[in-house]
Amino acid sequence: MSRPVEHQFDDAYQQREAAYQGMWIFLATEVLFFGAVIFAYTLYRGLYYRAFLVGSHHLSVLLGGINTAVLLCSSLCMALGVHAAQRGNSKRLIVFLVLTVIIGAVFLGIKGIEYYDHYQEHLFPGLNFQYSGDQANHVELFMIFYFVLTGMHAVHMLIGLGMLLVLIFLTTRGKFSAEYYGPIDIGGLYWHFVDIVWVFLFPLLYLVDKAAK
Numbered sequence: 616m617s618r619p620v621e622h623q624f625d626d627a628y629q630q631r632e633a634a635y636q637g638m639w640i641f642l643a644t645e646v647l648f649f650g651a652v653i654f655a656y657t658l659y660r661g662l663y664y665r666a667f668l669v670g671s672h673h674l675s676v677l678l679g680g681i682n683t684a685v686l687l688c689s690s691l692c693m694a695l696g697v698h699a700a701q702r703g704n705s706k707r708l709i710v711f712l713v714l715t716v717i718i719g720a721v722f723l724g725i726k727g728i729e730y731y732d733h734y735q736e737h738l739f740p741g742l743n744f745q746y747s748g749d750q751a752n753h754v755e756l757f758m759i760f761y762f763v764l765t766g767m768h769a770v771h772m773l774i775g776l777g778m779l780l781v782l783i784f785l786t787t788r789g790k791f792s793a794e795y796y797g798p799i800d801i802g803g804l805y806w807h808f809v810d811i812v813w814v815f816l817f818p819l820l821y822l823v824d825k826a827a828k
Contacts (some may be wrong), residue, residue, distance in 0.1 A: 631797055638801045642808050648765065649812055653819065656760045662822070663757075666750035670757030671823035673738055675729060679821040682725050688811045689718040697803045701792030705786055712783045715806065719776050726769055733758070749756055768816060771809045776801050 660667045696711030737745035740759045748754070782802050785791065791799060 627724070629710065633807070634797055634801060638804050638806065645771075645808065651700055652764060652767070653815070656764065656819065659756060659760070663750065664752040664823075666753030667757045668823050669750070670754045670761070671821060673736065674761070674821050675732070676726055676821050677827065678729050679817050682722050683813065683817050685718055685725070686724045686813050689715050689722070690807055690810045692718060693803045693806045695706035697796070697800055698752075700799040701793060703796075704790065705789070708791070708799065709783060711787050712779055712786065716776055716779050716783070719772055719779070723769060725775075749817075757822055764820065765790065765814055768809065768812055771812070775806050775809050 658705050692711045692715040696708050696715060699705075699707035699711060733739055734743065737743045740755050740762065744755050746754050746756065779802065782799060785798070
């Protein structure tokens with residue numbers, strides 16, 4: 616099955632290349648989006664290192680590490696799904712897309728547990744933040760960065776899961792084949808980007824003391 620060429624394109628190749636270039640440009644803007652916040656976090660971490668170190672110790676390295684492994688597994692499933700699409704194997708494609716959705720949901724579930732624990736420990740900035748140690752304001756600043764960065768990442772995860780559900784539905788309708796699987800490939804690019812962002816966030820937020828060694 617091949618997708619009809621839209622009137623603004625000369626041929627299928629030009630249409631496909633436009634779609635890929637559009638996604639890469641979008642991902643570049645996402646890099647700038649996350650990069651700006653990460654740059655601000657890095658700057659303040661240098662200014663208030665001791666307070667950020669204290670804040671980092673309130674995070675669970677175990678849960679963060681598990682979530683890192685979970686997302687890497689989801690990337691593997693997504694890559695296998697793209698490979699199945701290239702081969703025109705719709706059944707295997709559906710299996711791997713469903714697995715990616717399930718694993719992504721597990722990640723969000725674990726992150727939800729972390730958020731709940733932070734709330735119980737009164738570490739939610741502005742809502743119930745209570746810290747009696749030194750540099751309380753700067754510890755709260757660390758938690759603000761933590762929730763902003765991980766919250767933005769979680770939103771991107773939710774968008775990715777919605778995208779995957781749409782791709783699963785379209786696959787069941789026979790919309791993709793070995794000749795036309797561009798949306799699967801482009802969806803995979805987005806999912807891998809979200810996973811890569813977490814690979815950066817995990818050491819930045821959870822391993823502050825390790826970064827100084």
